[in-house]
Amino acid sequence: MKKKWALLSIIFLIATFLTGCEPLTVLDPKGPQAETTRDVIMISIWTMLFIVVVVFALLIYVLIKYRASNQSEDYEPPHIHGSKLIEGICVGVPIIIVIFLSVITVKSTYEVESTPKGFEDEEPLIIYVSSSEWKWHFSYPEENIETVNYLYIPTNRPIEFKLFSHGSIASFWVPQLAGQKYAMANMINTLHVAATVPGDYVGRNANFNGEGFAHQTFNVTAMEEDEFQEWVEEVHATADPITIDRFEELLEPGHLGQLTFTGTHLDFLPPPSTHHGASHGEDSEEHNEDHSSHDSHDDSGH
């Protein structure tokens, strides 16, 4: 019996950690998308905790009450057929819980797949994110600049990440801003994000893609809009332009530090033309025209 109590206390310990410990990255959101996922996670934890407590309580009760050493020698357990009422409860309660969670899931899934709440009317900043072995390339077509392994974004403005890959599948993840999404070679995935708090956030590839996987990280800095504009101007004043040769060098498998360029590689190496995962009406067709022609991506890494 000791073990059951030990288990129970471990569960409570975990629950306390999950609720009391702000710094757990996923539960410390800095934007509306991550807030939505945090809320969903917390609701599900409490619901699940209820189920766990009920099961544990029932188990401990029957184990203590009906253990052989607690009963007389000649006790013969009865043959019991199912009871409609009890089985109804056993099926009914889980159904109600699953319906409850389904409603939350559907609602929140649509939420995280669309423009962040509160920013519906604003023009989103479009950033193309592409992964190569084992780096991240960020292209800002509007600002006409490109960075490697770091990302500057303005706060309080919706951002649309257009994700794709120059090789194997990677997963773009900045836990404090939004849940992850895959970057794949033959299509573009859209991830909607907004940061409401300025600061530095950790981003990484979450999908295993070979030897350099563990170190495929990047840094996201969220700053006020005017600071962001200053940075853009500074880049234009100081950074070198990106060229085909330079970019192909960058695609070689390996790790790099943070790099900054003017221009984007999208001009000479257009992203894939198919779009996925954009679940809202205003799918960015207007940003689409300059890369309608696209060859197969056999350029990956070599």
Add this chain to the structure above:
Amino acid sequence: MEFFERFAVPNPTFTIYASMVAIALTMLAVVIGITYFRKWGYLWSEWLTTVDHKRIGIMYLISAILMLFRGGVDALMMRAQTAVPENTLLHAQEYNEVFTTHGVVMILFMAMAFIMALMNFVTPLQIGARDVAFPRLNALSFWLYFMGAMLFNISFVVGGSADAGWTSYFPLAGNEHSPHVGTNYYMLSIQIAGLGTLITGINFMVTILRMRAPGMTLMKMPMFTWTALITNMIIVFAFPVLTVALAMGTMDRLFGTHFFAINNGGMDMLWANFFWIWGHPEVYILVLPAFGIYSEIIPTFAGRNLYGYKSMVVSIVSISALSFVVWVHHFFTMGQGALVNSIFAISTMAIAIPTGVKIFNWLLTLWKGKIRFTTPMLYSIGFIPIFTIGGVTGVMLGMASADYQYHNTMFLVAHFHLVIIPGVVFALIAGMFYWWPKMFGFLLNERLGKASFWFIAIGVCVAFFPMFISGLDGQARRMYTYSEATGFGIWNMISFVGALMLAVGFVLIVYNIYYSTRYASRDISADPWDARSLEWATHSPVPEYNFAITPEVNSSEAFWDAKKKGHKLFKGEYKEIHMPSSSGVPFIMCCFFFLWGFALVFSMWITAIIATLGIFACMAHRSFEVDHGYHIPVDEIKRTEEKLGGAKK
């Protein structure tokens, strides 16, 4: 020289060289040992050529335990590597190979084999049959599995192990990103073992549907047989997908096709879809028989009938149906949009309903019972709380929007280990302890058994609970290292301690087997647990023909009724028993399969053609063979029955 260079391991380390020496020495010792004790003949005639389902079950059991330790050492290496930040015990490539082989070995070569072991041994006994429907095919299944497993394991010392994750997502698993032969091994060894599984699926489906004892209608089958039936149906539907996917993957790697490539019309998502259309039902292929085992053990040691037999049947059937419509939840983040994700999120969470019904039925089986805390029962009871935690976190993962945060993190790793270990491993150990007397005629030691339980149960919690936290803190799975600043260190260190406890628990089980084999009393009855189903109605160990007289059944607990209500199981006189004869062909054919796989891994075309011809020659041999089996005469049955402690009637 070029020819031999291909067999070299791309990243040789001390461990690999040490393993080479260890493997060579072990094989030498085995060969010398068998020769010294003059056991070659015995080994050939009694084991390598056997078609007896009980012996095949025991061979599966031995292989599964070996693979458990192979996969377990991988697990320990992983946890040791990540126990502290910036550890240099393993480098990235080694770590990638270790977690890939850990996944493949544990799922396909350990858990599957362990399930096959119990299914082979128990199912024909539970339905009162003499053997499976196709005994020789059963031997073929085992040897296909065995050769597949061996082929996968030699990759460690010849040519290099697979390193693209057990899911082997393309394009990572393609030639460009995984140039050495590891992934060839993955494709071919799983293919060979998978063919064996598919054959088993057909074999057991036919066995259970056609060979039940008189009176055993479908709704009077014991619960383990029910789960075996449903499991084999899932196998028959799911494994062809794997066969096709692996064949396509092999062609991509060996013949330059582009099914899963990212250029020339290939689709990398296609692999993910194929893999999980097989892979998700595979989870239920593992867990349903485990549910069946618990449904045998809990009533036995609660001294009560299984509560809600009908709802148990309904729930396993609905779980099996749902298992085929949830595969997309493995890639919620692949960009299929909110609508598709919502549909698959709901179908995923729906699985919690029948699973919940089963949990409550087990709890209600304990209710008003007389609970004896034996080792198999401890594992079965320990399963309930730990599996519940694993299960509810599965529902959390099923919520698509939240999954965007859990996906590919340690949270997921914690979830599926807390489902698979109590859900499958506990059941297999419990089943092994439970049916051991039936297999070998003696009980495993209870003290050691209980000690192993506590180590394993507590070890699982210590090893995997911290991963929920590190996952929510942003630790992705499959990272071979992390920096100190991430703060993951403490959680990973706790996990490592848990892994060590698990290791102690598993070593105790093996020590228990050794200890009990030497010292346990052989003087036990055929029914040491006071059990309820038919397999306990025959002798321990079981004679080759299982039942001298075919039993007649009137409920799902026929043996219990025979004991308590005076129902007569065995009516009539002894008759001649027809048995299938042993055959070396399945073994030889699978040796050719091994050669075939090995040749293809290294693109040795001539050898591959010879091996293919060998395989077909074995099939041709069978088609021209006239073999009607043999009959055991009545006198011999009488003698055997008397020798085994009085004729059973």
